[in-house]
Amino acid sequence: MSYLEYRVQTVPTGLRKILHLNWALVLLLTAVASIGFLMLYSVAGGSLHPWAEPQMKRFAIGMAGMFVIAMVPVYIWRNLAAVAYAGSVLLLVAVELFGTTGMGAQRWIDLGFMRLQPSEVMKITLVMFLAAYYNWLDIRKVSHIFWVLVPVVIILLPTFLVLKQPDLGTAILLVAGGGIVMFAAGVHWAYFAAVIAAGVGLVTAVLKSRGTEWQLIKDYQFRRIDTFLDPDTDPLGAGYHITQSKIALGSGGMTGRGFMQGTQSRLNFLPEKHTDFIFTTLAEEFGFAGASSLLMLYALIIVFCLASAMTNKDRFASLMTIGIAATFFLFFAVNMSMVMGMAPVVGVPLPLVSYGGSAMLVLLAAFGLVQSAHVHRPRDRS
Amino acid sequence: MVGFMGLLAGRMRYMQVDQAEEFRLLAEENRINIRLIPPARGLIFDRTGTPIAENTQNYRIVIVREDAGDLDLTFAKLRELVPLSDADVERAMREVRRRSPFVPVTIADQLAWEDVAEVAVNAPALPGVTPEVGLTRHYPLTDDFAHVVGYVGPVSDYDLSKLENPDPLLQIPKFQIGKVGLEAKREDVLRGSAGTKRIEVNAGGRVMRELSRQEGKKGADLQLTLDHGLQNFVQARLVGESAASVVMDVRTGDVLAIASAPSFDPNLFVRGISVKDYRRLTEDDHRPLADKSVQGTYPPGSTFKIVTALAAHEAGVVTAGETIYCPGYKQLGSRRFHCWKRGGHGWIDLHDSLMRSCDVYYYELAERVGIDKISEMARKLGIGVKHDLPMSAVAEGIAPTKAWKQASYGESWRVGDSLNASIGQGFVLASPLHLAVMTARVATGEGIRPRLIKSIDAVEQPVLTDGPLGISPTTLRQVRKAMYSVSNSRRGTAYRSRLLPEELKLAGKTGTSQVRSVVVDNKAVPWEQRDHALFVCFAPYDNPQIAVSVVVEHGGGGSSAAAPVARDIVARALHGDLPPLDIFPSGERDKIAEKWDSMPLRREGNTPGRSDRA
Numbered sequence: 001m002s003y004l005e006y007r008v009q010t011v012p013t014g015l016r017k018i019l020h021l022n023w024a025l026v027l028l029l030t031a032v033a034s035i036g037f038l039m040l041y042s043v044a045g046g047s048l049h050p051w052a053e054p055q056m057k058r059f060a061i062g063m064a065g066m067f068v069i070a071m072v073p074v075y076i077w078r079n080l081a082a083v084a085y086a087g088s089v090l091l092l093v094a095v096e097l098f099g100t101t102g103m104g105a106q107r108w109i110d111l112g113f114m115r116l117q118p119s120e121v122m123k124i125t126l127v128m129f130l131a132a133y134y135n136w137l138d139i140r141k142v143s144h145i146f147w148v149l150v151p152v153v154i155i156l157l158p159t160f161l162v163l164k165q166p167d168l169g170t171a172i173l174l175v176a177g178g179g180i181v182m183f184a185a186g187v188h189w190a191y192f193a194a195v196i197a198a199g200v201g202l203v204t205a206v207l208k209s210r211g212t213e214w215q216l217i218k219d220y221q222f223r224r225i226d227t228f229l230d231p232d233t234d235p236l237g238a239g240y241h242i243t244q245s246k247i248a249l250g251s252g253g254m255t256g257r258g259f260m261q262g263t264q265s266r267l268n269f270l271p272e273k274h275t276d277f278i279f280t281t282l283a284e285e286f287g288f289a290g291a292s293s294l295l296m297l298y299a300l301i302i303v304f305c306l307a308s309a310m311t312n313k314d315r316f317a318s319l320m321t322i323g324i325a326a327t328f329f330l331f332f333a334v335n336m337s338m339v340m341g342m343a344p345v346v347g348v349p350l351p352l353v354s355y356g357g358s359a360m361l362v363l364l365a366a367f368g369l370v371q372s373a374h375v376h377r378p379r380d381r382s
Numbered sequence: 383m384v385g386f387m388g389l390l391a392g393r394m395r396y397m398q399v400d401q402a403e404e405f406r407l408l409a410e411e412n413r414i415n416i417r418l419i420p421p422a423r424g425l426i427f428d429r430t431g432t433p434i435a436e437n438t439q440n441y442r443i444v445i446v447r448e449d450a451g452d453l454d455l456t457f458a459k460l461r462e463l464v465p466l467s468d469a470d471v472e473r474a475m476r477e478v479r480r481r482s483p484f485v486p487v488t489i490a491d492q493l494a495w496e497d498v499a500e501v502a503v504n505a506p507a508l509p510g511v512t513p514e515v516g517l518t519r520h521y522p523l524t525d526d527f528a529h530v531v532g533y534v535g536p537v538s539d540y541d542l543s544k545l546e547n548p549d550p551l552l553q554i555p556k557f558q559i560g561k562v563g564l565e566a567k568r569e570d571v572l573r574g575s576a577g578t579k580r581i582e583v584n585a586g587g588r589v590m591r592e593l594s595r596q597e598g599k600k601g602a603d604l605q606l607t608l609d610h611g612l613q614n615f616v617q618a619r620l621v622g623e624s625a626a627s628v629v630m631d632v633r634t635g636d637v638l639a640i641a642s643a644p645s646f647d648p649n650l651f652v653r654g655i656s657v658k659d660y661r662r663l664t665e666d667d668h669r670p671l672a673d674k675s676v677q678g679t680y681p682p683g684s685t686f687k688i689v690t691a692l693a694a695h696e697a698g699v700v701t702a703g704e705t706i707y708c709p710g711y712k713q714l715g716s717r718r719f720h721c722w723k724r725g726g727h728g729w730i731d732l733h734d735s736l737m738r739s740c741d742v743y744y745y746e747l748a749e750r751v752g753i754d755k756i757s758e759m760a761r762k763l764g765i766g767v768k769h770d771l772p773m774s775a776v777a778e779g780i781a782p783t784k785a786w787k788q789a790s791y792g793e794s795w796r797v798g799d800s801l802n803a804s805i806g807q808g809f810v811l812a813s814p815l816h817l818a819v820m821t822a823r824v825a826t827g828e829g830i831r832p833r834l835i836k837s838i839d840a841v842e843q844p845v846l847t848d849g850p851l852g853i854s855p856t857t858l859r860q861v862r863k864a865m866y867s868v869s870n871s872r873r874g875t876a877y878r879s880r881l882l883p884e885e886l887k888l889a890g891k892t893g894t895s896q897v898r899s900v901v902v903d904n905k906a907v908p909w910e911q912r913d914h915a916l917f918v919c920f921a922p923y924d925n926p927q928i929a930v931s932v933v934v935e936h937g938g939g940g941s942s943a944a945a946p947v948a949r950d951i952v953a954r955a956l957h958g959d960l961p962p963l964d965i966f967p968s969g970e971r972d973k974i975a976e977k978w979d980s981m982p983l984r985r986e987g988n989t990p991g992r993s994d995r996a
Binding site: 244246247248249250251252253254263264267269283284287288291292295298299302326329333336337340342 | 383386387389390391393394395397398399401402404405406408409410412413582583590
């Protein structure tokens with residue numbers, strides 16, 4: 001679609017755009033973030049410090065950012081997509097060269113006021129760029145082998161950079177997120193079947209490479225896989241995270257132990273209780289009721305995004321919304337699987353709930369893009 | 383996506399609803415620990431209620447490695463505040479490295495309050511270091527009761543290895559148990575039983591709060607028959623000697639004082655004695671660590687003549703008025719058994735022979751009555767019997783018989799052995815406790831048994847007796863009368879150590895037991911070759927209340943070295959306090975006054991506090 005089309009249709013302008021925001025989505029995001037504040041308050045032992053308050057501030061900043069992004073016409077974002085992608089890749093290279101090492105991985109660039117994780121930004125810019133790519137590409141060439149290889153390169157370039165940090169969780173999210181956008185764009189299913197088959201082959205190769213000269217992933221990653229496969233073999237070592245996490249989650253029961261009554265988190269049995277494992281605190285203190293409510297809120301967010309995407313005739317906006325929804329889905333799906341012992345510990349935060357600046361800001365910015373797509377969607381004249 | 387979310391929800395339900403019980407149990411196990419609460423050890427008092435062994439606050443500092451960060455830095459800072467030796471630091475460092483990072487390790491024990499306060503104030507600069515307070519044993523009367531009460535110490539691997547089924551309390555590091563003396567013998571009642579507390583711990587093992595507590599049972603308090611004032615006097619009176627003394631109440635068998643000199647400070651052992659101090663105690667030729675009052679056995683010398691006299695007269699082989707001629711020796715085959723008086727005592731009867739301690743008279747009696755009768759009488763009077771006192775290594779002593787010699791030496795008994803035994807030499811061995819019991823039984827005619835514990839947790843312990851001795855009152859009276867003369871007749875061997883007032887008259891018997899077989903001038907030989915000096919007595923003569931035995935190792939003669947000690951003890955015991963000098967013969971007063979001034983007596987209200995940390 002061209003710029004002209006927007007002019008002829010009744011796209012809201014000026015402050016009227018605010019009325020056309022997807023307000024249900026705003027409410028859902030706020031509800032999820034509020035659960036996060038509550039849990040951060042609880043794991044700090046009933047204190048706004050050191051986590052809940054900074055998290056609230058970031059949420060406020062992120063929300064403001066979301067509104068600003070939402071006001072900007074979506075075609076501007078489409079035109080910026082390639083630049084954003086290139087910028088993100090450059091940032092990943094920069095973090096490789098100058099980044100700060102934390103938790104054994106090189107992930108941050110210290111900007112002074114906050115620590116930026118380029119890999120977080122990458123998740124969104126990749127989706128944007130892919131959406132822009134398929135918007136540009138003639139829909140009949142979508143399954144052509146050459147035009148399939150281009151996005152594959154687009155996806156794999158940042159993935160390799162992220163793997164080098166090393167950050168397995170983000171790498172998985174990038175590949176899966178990009179894949180979903182490609183699938184939504186209509187790439188023939190046979191390619192996916194081939195990739196999945198290759199993936200299985202790769203996993204096998206990775207596992208076989210252990211201990212050899214050309215070992216493909218780091219020892220700690222192998223240990224995490226071992227731990228995932230059988231956490232009880234080393235309950236105080238590498239399996240500790242999983243075991244304690246499962247105990248916390250399971251001991252919550254139907255209705256939980258009550259707000260701030262979770263013994264596992266309050267007594268520090270839970271590792272990373274304010275970041276990756278915050279879901280276990282929620283599950284321990286509010287039980288199945290609380291945990292499934294959060295899952296429900298997440299599901300609603302996805303539903304609203306998909307609904308918005310389905311009704312949007314702008315191909316870029318639609319694909320980008322689907323991609324962001326998919327990335328969001330992957331976030332919580334991987335995180336929850338991880339803490340429930342269904343997936344290895346890969347270090348993916350629970351979106352909007354886990355303590356962390358980059359993820360929060362990037363996700364809200366992404367939802368700003370979704371809102372922009374929603375506000376500026378092409379409308380019929382009637 | 384929908385399918386995957388369903389999967390997540392299903393997994394959630396499975397874990398949180400179906401398996402919830404199991405996980406909740408695991409969570410409880412995670413956080414709850416059960417710890418033992420050590421009970422307070424029973425206290426020990428003397429008969430007047432004065433504490434002999436008490437529990438005092440013990441301040442110590444502990445370190446937790448995981449909180450401490452840089453150990454070297456922390457120790458360096460700590461040493462600026464608290465006096466720590468290099469050895470302390472090294473030991474603590476080793477311990478800290480060996481244990482899990484969250485286990486508290488004691489850096490220093492038995493600290494002064496000021497030091498602990500210093501650490502508490504500086505806590506922010508000393509991460510992982512915390513002051514703690516516990517209970518530790520303390521003996522306020524220091525040296526006085528070291529031998530009888532003994533001491534406690536931290537339980538050792540050796541202690542544990544001796545026990546079939548050790549009390550879980552003993553697994554508590556540094557838990558104090560009785561090592562020696564009464565503390566060890568009555569560990570059963572003194573220890574008490576452990577309480578438990580359920581505590582919540584966090585992942586680091588740190589105690590967050592106490593959930594519930596079940597108090598243990600405090601150990602039972604013991605009240606002893608000992609009198610701390612008298613004990614102190616006796617101990618002080620023996621200072622400078624290697625000696626022992628036992629004071630008994632003849633009516634109840636209550637041991638009023640039981641002293642062994644030199645003594646030591648039991649508090650040293652509670653803290654863990656230094657090598658230097660320990661070497662000082664073990665290398666002393668006066669053997670401070672040995673309890674001579676019950677462990678030490680000595681040939682009783684002439685004090686044993688009481689036994690021989692009673693045995694012979696009860697057997698009817700001699701009568702009280704019968705005289706025997708003492709030419710200064712008794713010929714037995716080719717051997718000549720000498721009397722201590724080379725010139726002989728001439729014709730002599732029971733009374734004079736005891737008063738003047740003629741040896742030949744008793745050689746004759748022994749030849750007539752035989753060793754087995756003497757031995758039987760000795761046992762009746764409590765010699766050669768293991769008395770049931772809750773003290774360490776209570777000796778049985780030896781009252782030899784023919785069968786005993788055959789069994790022990792594989793040789794048959796000779797008449798000469800009887801002669802030696804009759805005057806308390808040769809095979810006969812008795813401890814000061816034996817001699818005190820003997821004297822008490824002679825004074826009363828009752829088979830009274832010594833008693834050390836008056837009450838346990840205010841429950842009075844029974845006075846035990848073997849019943850009347852079955853010795854004719856006439857014979858006993860004659861022996862007692864002779865003992866009276868020993869102390870009160872001008873010709874008595876202990877005449878100089880008499881007391882003047884009628885109500886303090888004592889009746890005694892001196893003894894000198896040879897360390898070597900050849901008699902020489904005691905002053906001319908080295909200390910360790912001199913004779914042992916012994917004295918036994920009861921008082922007052924006409925209404926016996928106490929019996930006293932004194933043994934001064936290598937003291938020389940019983941009359942010169944032991945009798946004055948016993949006299950002073952009797953005077954102190956019956957008077958109830960330091961007696962006035964006018965009860966002593968005028969010629970002795972200056973010497974006694976001088977002695978008392980030099981004695982390290984504990985003044986009332988001046989009990990020494992805890993000495994400085996060694």
